[in-house]
Amino acid sequence: MSALNPSQLEELTRKLDEASRLLMRDVRDELQNVGDLHRADLLNNEPGDSGDESMASSLADLNVARLDRQIEDLRDIEAAFGRINQGEYGTCIDCGEDIGFSRLQAYPTAKRCIRCQETRERQYAQEGHPSL
Numbered sequence: 001m002s003a004l005n006p007s008q009l010e011e012l013t014r015k016l017d018e019a020s021r022l023l024m025r026d027v028r029d030e031l032q033n034v035g036d037l038h039r040a041d042l043l044n045n046e047p048g049d050s051g052d053e054s055m056a057s058s059l060a061d062l063n064v065a066r067l068d069r070q071i072e073d074l075r076d077i078e079a080a081f082g083r084i085n086q087g088e089y090g091t092c093i094d095c096g097e098d099i100g101f102s103r104l105q106a107y108p109t110a111k112r113c114i115r116c117q118e119t120r121e122r123q124y125a126q127e128g129h130p131s132l
Contacts, residue, residue: 002090003098013084015108020077023070030067076109083111092116 004012083089090099094116103110112120 002088004090004101004104008101008104009084009089012089012104012108013081015105016077016080016084019108020074023074023077027067027070027074030063030070033063073109079111080109094120 002009080089083091090101090104091097092099092113093111095113097113099110099113103114110117
């Protein structure tokens with residue numbers, strides 16, 4: 001069980017709720033923009049040059065990447081709400097120690113204490129770098 005007091009838990013729950021609302025709005029806006037761009041493409045049947053196509057493709061890729069990140073953030077928030085409901089919020093999933101309130105204020109979806117997160121980042125940072 002986390003060492004968070006009820007006031008701290010309430011503050012963090014409000015932060016998570018606000019972040020969720022903002023992300024949902026951003027996702028809706030992003031999906032609306034994608035739909036608007038698609039409709040504009042259908043209306044504008046003039047052939048463009050390869051530079052136009054390349055720019056459109058790059059923008060579409062950027063929009064998809066941004067949308068993917070927003071959805072991942074929403075999943076993290078939902079997981080945090082799940083930990084709150086189970087009474088596990090604020091407890092490191094690796095070592096079982098308390099996650100500091102200041103860390104949770106800065107990063108409300110944190111599921112690891114600083115020490116375990118740093119260890120994880122060092123461990124997995126090497127996976128993306130081939131060795132000779």
